[in-house]
Amino acid sequence: MKKSLLVLLLLPVMAVACLAQESRQDISVSGSALIPTFIAGNAVQLHATVGYGVLLSYRYLLTPRSGLELNYQYAQELQHFINPTNNVLVHDRFQELSGAYVYSFAYKNFNPFVEAGVGGYIYGPIDDQKTQLQNLSQSTNIGALYGGGIAYEISPSFDIRAEYRGIFVKTPSFNQANLRTNRYYNLNDPVIGIAYHF
Template sequence: MKKMMLLGACLLLGSVAAQAQESRQDVSISGFETISPDVYGNGVYPMHSSMTTGVLASYRYMVTPRSALEVNYGFSQYTIRYKSVPTPYGQVHTRMQEVTGAYVYSRTYRNWNPFAEVGVGGLIFTPILDNGTHQFDSKQNTNISGLAGVGVAYEISPSFDIRAEYRGFILKTPDFGNTAFKTNRYYWLSEPTIGIAYHF
């Protein structure tokens, strides 16, 4: 009986030690490009967004060896231009912030870890009142967004990997509280992303 109890205790301690050594969490920092199409609708011809570089920070927790939950914060600044009938030319220099959560499914093939994610969150468009903004009565928009992405991570050590990903968002076009900027359309915002992750 004592031998059985000792064996059970050893197995339990071994299991706890193995779990302690397994990396179940990671944080990553990435750079991305924001690419969006021209959007036409409701008298706006068109809404055009400049390309820009941004920064993305993510935290991922592995629920199982293949499934994870992720939270993201992204930041970028760019200019959105509008052409419409009542306002021949409008421009807003905006700060875009991303706050999203996602489910991530991944596989492992030696050092390669392809993954896909789907989630939801908010994109916050805040007008910057400088000489890049023509409408100083512009108001902040918070738009609910769907998120989808596919990517691959390459393990360079047990603690670090390099990640490349395509992320996309579906959301309603921001209008900054100006009826002349309201397209009443949804659009697809693309973010090719590359960065590095630390596992712990």
């Protein structure tokens, strides 16, 4: 009877200890490079420079292979609009707030993964010498996120992550009719960083 009672009392303690060893969450910080494609529409052409920035992610695993991810990204880039009447440069802050479903595969220390989700994307003009128009408004758009990558486990707590992310979003117009392409484009967003599991 005493042994049965002892085993019954130790079961919850052992279960908590087992769960504590299983890391279901991680946070990561990565360097990013937003590489926009050329787009033309509505008699407006848009060329943009590569925007270098940082991506912060939080991932929660629902099962050992599938999880949910929240992302915040910040970068700066230079938009170059060409329309029939003039050429305009706009220096802007790009911000991403997104959520995605992530599916992972495991092979020894390598963990390939794919993801898809939605997000809000904010283009905020920076009023400096690179911006050629004044009184611009920020452009906020809903877009889609997709991608895939690989995580290499360097220890039980850390891994190195390299990933290609694609962002499909409407081009910014900063609420100016003569900058509006009325088109969607794909932002190529390769990232590399480190993740901490807890």
